[in-house]
Amino acid sequence: MxxxxxxxxxxxxxxxxxxxxxxxxxxxxxxxxxxxxxxxxxxxxxxxxxxxxxxxxxxxxxxxxxxxxxxxxxxxxxxxxxxxxxxxxxxxxxxxxxxxxxxxxxxxxxxxxxxxxxxxxxxxxxxxxxGQLQPSFVGSLSGSPDTSTIAVRGLDADGLAKVNALRRLGLDPQEMQVISDHFTDLDRDPSDAELETLAQTWSEHCAHKTFRAHITVTEPDGSTTEVDGLLKSYLRAATDTIDAPWVRSAFVDNAGIVQFDDEWDIALKAETHNHPSALEPFGGSNTGVGGVVRDILGVSAKPISVSDILCFGPEDVEPRELPEGVLHPKRIREGVVAGVGDYGNKIGVPNIAGAIVHDPRYTTTPLVFAGCIGLLPNGSNPTNAAPGDAIVVLGGAVGRDGVGGATFSSQTMGAETADVAGSSVQIGDPIVEKGLIDVVLQARDEKLYTAITDCGAGGLSSAVGEMAETLGARVDLATVPLKYAGLAPWEVWLSEAQERMVLAAPDPAPLLELAKRWSVDAAVIGTFTGDGRLTVVDGEDTVIDIDCAFLHDGRPKRRMKATVVADRPRPRLDSFRVGDPVGDLLKLLSHPSIRSNEDVVRTFDHEIMGGTVVRPYGGPHGDGPADGTTQIPPGTTSGRAMTVGIGVNALMGELDSYAMAWHVIDEAVRNAVLGGADPDQLSLLDNFAWGKPTNPETLGQIVAACRACHDAALHFNAPFVSGKDSLYNEFVRPDGSADPVAPTLVITAVGLVDNPAVVPLTGVVRPGNDVWLVGSESGSLGGSHYETIRRDLVAGGAGPVAQPNTDALVTHRAVAALIGAGQVESGHDIAEGGLAVAAAEWAFAGRIGLQLDASVISGDPHVLFGEGSTRYLLEVAPENAASMEAVPGAQKIGVTTATDTVVIGPVSLSLADIESAYRGHIQ
Amino acid sequence: MSRPRILIPIALGTNRDNDLADAFRLAGGDPETVPIADLRNGVRRMSDYQILAVPGGFSYGDALGAGRLLGLDLMGWFGDQLRTAVDAGKPIFGVCNGFQALVRTGLLPGDDAPAGTATLAENQSGRFECRWVSMAPSPASVWTAELTESLRCPVAHGEGQFVAANLQTLTERDGVVLRYEGGGYPHNPNGSAGDVAGVTDATGLVLGLMPHPENHIHQWQDPLRGRAPSGNCLPLFEAGIRAA
CATH class of the missing domain: 3.30.1280.10 (Phosphoribosylformylglycinamidine synthase subunit PurS)
Known part of the structure; x- marks a missing residue:
């Protein structure tokens, strides 16, 4: 209604x-x-x-x-x-x-x-x-079940472009040319399945072409720099330089793997599922969670937590202002939230961390980031498939679902995308995936397989293709279990089923037997050969016969141009009138990116597995926002916990991508520290979501963000272990104009907690304690949330974005040491909305008043609402003041009080005022 | 005394089986999670166990109603063994989806109410709810007989509103052995009339409840640690073990 x-x-x-x-x-x-x-x-x-x-x-x-x-x-x-x-x-x-x-x-x-x-x-x-709808029972499809040949030899650039467009391959012109040349040398044309396999394998989604491209960067001063791959030069380079002893595997498998304790490793991965979520919000986010859970299972780990960072347009957008083909942000949010909950709840993995961000630049291009952490015995993911091993497919049968998912997600969207790409979106089936988890983990413990990967985008084509990269494989599509007849061979090969894994098994019989016991479908579909060729037949017919070396290494390196734009001059506004700081604070507390998401979080099971120590919402009434969320992995006995800190910012990236990236890394680190992490054993995940990288300024922003990731990772000595880039997040309107997404980097910091018993509580704990501010007492207003609510006063911007704190680690270490010593009763991260918002949320969470000294907390909006890095509020008993004084940049700014009044310098309001602003929208 | 054996059946979609096994193990039992196919083909039999504990989850994806298909499975493949178990005085426990399934079998609320007169309907809020609740126990079940303090643990369900044609009879025989405390939403997270959180059958052997006591067996699991007393649920499992 x-x-x-x-x-x-x-x-x-x-x-x-x-x-x-x-x-x-x-x-x-x-x-x-x-x-x-x-x-x-x-x-x-x-x-x-x-x-x-x-x-x-x-x-x-x-x-x-x-x-x-x-x-x-x-x-x-x-x-x-x-x-x-x-x-x-x-x-x-x-x-x-x-x-x-x-x-x-x-x-x-x-x-x-x-x-x-x-x-x-x-x-x-x-x-x-x-009236009545004729039911469509799944029977057989009409369609072309034969393999056809696609002529690519001898075509000029226009001809190749036509083939590229007709089949929605999403390849570059030079890539089409290389394919044409390759088949010219072979003296034949490719089959449809070969061409589609190449397109999937070489897609942005699978090959990360932009992050591997050679980029000529024009710097702000006009000079140029050659960058031989963003991934290699910045992200992996940082990880290689840090060479952290706890990293077991970074960037090579489906997920990064780091050591947890002497018995266990944890596997980390964060994914994006943006395009599908824009079209079918429930199915898109549902399969986004399913996909990342499968990535974790793809390194033989038991999924033990999921996280979700969701970016939507404003909920009050006028429906008639939406371009055709765009769903209303309310509907997207409703569907995405339901999809995340449905998958996580049903698969039985706690959803322990997340964020929701609203910004107009997400209206046509919403973003859905889903993360997962898994647990596996030290070094138990086998990666030693050998010639002669059987190729076993486990899980759901193949249908025409999600055909072309990888190429689809690597292109921009327009009004017609929903029609054309309909078959690229699917609804997940968490119940089948739950069965898969049970089978795979038992098979791992019984050493029934020698390699494993998941069927994500690209289906069997990418799963078998990747596993066969050095070995070669022969697959008979006639042995692949199908949902219904009538699929063309290339569709069987490419279909992106959500709940499917591919394993290499020297002896498949016990694996098949195990699957049967757990009511999971399984079939042997081929053999790893050792001949270095990918051969796919359909009964008698040859469908694919290509050289694995060409498939994996034949893609010409993309060359791109980037322009790093100098910061636009944004003078700092040193003195502007503060109208109504109480009103501004209440407005910020009800800002769509700041206000409580407890109503959403309560629809996600964050308790299952019984390991959750710090929940997303805590405090005496369970309604105050936590910072890092902390979990003891089920089945571990070392007493250790792990914590997840997330950093994301929609506002700063357009102004200064380099600073934004530093800030979100610092934010993720702060959250992890408050969740109890040792800042000297952090691992990071990156998720980039940007517009079209073929626009040099867009790519320039990405370059700047990658440079910040590199520099910050080195500063924090925190390696990136896995990442994901989602590009082409642009909606093309019928008139050809494009809405690019807000440049968004999500950082997930995963830390180890040696003593979960001393992790600070959520919300102020008791009256009579001291309140300490760690870090600068003022922040910047450029790119702040305050700027978004005071457009009237600050037309032209509220000054520059805060510059990175390149001396942050010493502060994080000092705070962590105090936490480790059990001296921090509670704490809160100063982030969105600045110090005043953090203080208000924190006091409300604990239902304890605050008296913060006006001599430090002035009415300057930079102090009340400015944003920046490395800032904490900590609650410490008066007898521990001496240890606080040793923390660099710490100052006592007030006390906790047995009242229901929160005094933040010149601002005074009641806990009830905070509650109605912060969570008044929740019934 | 030897550790009583606990049968924990799992269907496709069951997901709190390990949590339940952990709780029974900590309470001194010897739990085993068993795929329901093994019950069907006789690889495992109830006669080899002292307790049956049906775990939470989304058996069969909640298709056709939460717990319905699992309940049909239990009765169809396993009904005789279930009845024999009750006759032999074996304690039976169903949590969340397991409770829903036991209600579908007719074992709960019990013989004074035939199958099909009670159900767990959609939460009044219309959504899945995950939050901690407090429950007041009463002693009519072997599981709760010796409990003197409130229990606290999380709920995590979308269909937990207990609706029974014979709620009055049930109440009169003290069949409601766990009630949500605090009054109204969200303390009663699903809107069950009479704040019903858990019920027992006339023998007191069969207990079904929506909340997850298996997720509060350690002090550190309590979100109120450092602020208030705990309401640890381990005594519930210990009582079942003692009664076995």
Whole structure:
């Protein structure tokens, strides 16, 4: 209803009924049995036949819309109904679940169609009809089951560009040329499957072409620098230089691996799932979580936590201002949140960390970052597949889902993307993935496989392709389990099923037996050969026969140009009138990127596995924001914990990408330190989300951010162990203009906590303690949240972005040492909204008053609301003042009080005022 | 005394099996997680165990209603063994999805209410809720008989609103052995009438509850540590072990 009103549709009433479509030899008694045994709740459920008049029949003035899943979209309910009915001796051979909507209101036909199309269904995964919708049972598809040959030899650049566009390959012109030359040398044209495999393997998504490209950088002073790969020159270079003893594997596998204790390692990975989430928010974020969990399983680790950082447009955007093809931010947020929760909750992995950011530059290009941490015995991920090993595929059967996911996510989006790329988005099936986890972990412990990887974007093509890189492989597609007949061989090879792993097994029999015991499908689909060729057949027909060396190393290195723009002059505003600091503080506390997300977090299970020590929301009422979140990995016995700190900022990147990257790294480190981490044993994950890197200024921002990552990693002695870049986050409007995303870098810092018992609590703990400020008492307003709420006063900007603190580590170490000594009762990170927001949140979280000294905390907005790095508020008992005085840059700024008043220098407000601003939007 | 053996059946989608096993192990039992296929084909039998504990999760993805298909599995493949177990006085425990499944089998609320007269409906808030709750125990079950203090632990469910045609009968025989404390949402996270968190059958052997006591067996798990007393749930599991 609410959403219908958003589109100004005159809907007076909307009733929803569940439709169960069945196919099979069923008499009326059988139907009644199916309905009562499986379909309705015994206490308050009821049922009727769909074509008989009844409660779900529209009356005078009402209209009927039915929606249902498109054929081939994951339909677990339908599948379970078939299974259970068959177990009960009822011959149901197909079932699918749909929805009937009875609509009341004076709607025109056009408005009714708008309601169906924009509110009641999602084009990408569902169909709709007025009146009755014919159910689409999964049977067989019509289509071209043969392999065809694509002519690429002898074509000029235009001809190659046409092939590239027609098949949506997303390749560069020089890459098309290299492919054409290669097949000219072979004296034949490629098959569709060969061309698609090359396109997937060489996609931005899989090959990280921009991050590996040779870049000529024009510096602000006009000089040029040659950069031989951002990944190599900055991110990996930092990791190599640091050479941290706890890093076991960085950048080479599906996930980074670091040592946890003498028995266990942890695997770390963070992914993006932006394009799919823009089109089908639930499915996009759902499969985003599924994908990153699978990455962790792909290094033989048990997934033990997930995290999510979500970036959306403002929720009050006028629907009519949205370009066609763009979903409203409210709908995206609702769907994304539900998708994250559904997957994590069902797979049984606690969601312990996250953030939600709102900014207008995410309206057409929302971002979804999903992270996962896994646990594995020291050095237990095998990577020694040998010729003769069987190729075993575990998990869901192959359908036409997510075909072309990798090439799709490497291109910009436009209004038509939802139509063209419909099959590139899928709904996850966490239940199948949960089964996969159980099987893989037991198989790991029994040493039943010699290598493993997941089928992500690119499906079997990328999974088998990667594993066969040095060995070569032969696969028979006729042995791949299919959801339905009618798929072309290249589709079977490329389909991105969510819940599928590929393993190398010297003896597949015990692995297949184990899978059967856990009700997980498994099949042997081929063999690793040792001949260095990728050979794929479909029964008698050869589908692919290419040289692995060409597939993996044949791609010409991309050459790109970047321009690093000098900082735009933004004079610091030394003295401008502070209108109403209390009003500004309340406005900041209810800022969409600052206010409580507790309502979202409570829909995620953050308790399962029983290891959670610091939750996302804590304090006596469980509603105060924590900083780092901390977990004791289940099954470990060393007493250690790990903590996750996240840094993200949407506002600074456009102004100064270099400074922004330093700040978010410092923020992630601060959060980890407050979660109990030892700052000398941190590991970092990077996630870049930017617009089109073919724009030199955009690439210049990325270069600057990579340089900051390098410099900050070296300063903190914290290696990057894995990362992900998501580029081309631009929405192209029908008139050709582009909305680029806010330049966004998400940093995840994972730290080790030697003594979880001394981790500071969330929220102020008791009255009568001292409040210490660590770090500068003022920050910068350029790129701050204050700037976004005071556009009136600060037209032209509120001054420059805070410069990086290149002397931060000594402060983080000193704070961590005090925490380790058990002297910090609680603390809070000073980040979004500055010191005043941090103090208000912290006091509210603990329901304890504060009295912060006006001689330090002046009314200058730089002091109250300025943002910068390496700043903490700490609560310390008066008897520990001496140790605080030894902390560089620490000063006592006040005390905690047995009142419900929070005094921050000149600002005074009650805990109740803070509560209504910070979480008044939550029912 | 030997450690009682606890059978923890797992279906596709069960996910709090390890948490439950940890709790029974810490309480002095010998838990074993068993794929339901092993029960079906007789590889494992209830007669070899002293306690049945049905864990939380999303068995079969909650398809067709939370716990429904698992309940049908348990009755279809395992019903005789279940009835024999109850007759032999073996304690049975169902948590969250396990509670939902036990209600679907008719074992709960028990013989004074035939299967199909009680259910766990969608939370009143309409969403999945993960938060800590406090529960007041009463002694009509072997699991809660000796509890004197409130228990505190998290809930994590979307369908936990207990609805029973015979709630009054159930209440009169003290079948409601765990009630949410604090009054109203969010202390009662799902809107169950009478703040019902857990119920027992007429024998007192079968306990089903929505919250997850298996996630509060260590002091450090408590989000209120350092601020308030704890309500550790280990005594619940120890009571079951003693009764076995």
């Amino acid at each position: 609410e959403r219908a009103q958003l589109f100004e549709l005159p809907v007076d009433g909307l009733s929803r009924f569940r439709l169960v479509h069945l196919r099979g030899e069923l008499g009326s008694d059988d139907l009644a049995r199916v309905a009562t045994t499986f379909c309705c709740d015994p206490v308050h459920g009821w049922w009727e036949m769909v074509d008989a008049p009844g409660q779900a029949t529209p009356t005078q003035g009402q209209r009927q819309i039915e929606t249902g899943l498109r054929p081939g979209v994951t339909d677990r309910e339908g599948a379970e109904l078939v299974r259970a009915a068959n177990e009960a001796g009822l011959s149901v051979d197909a079932a699918t679940i749909g929805t009937r909507w009875i609509v009341a209101g004076e709607l025109s036909e056009y408005q009714l169609e708008q309601l169906a199309a924009r509110v009641l269904h999602n084009e990408v995964i569902e169909r709709w009809a007025k």
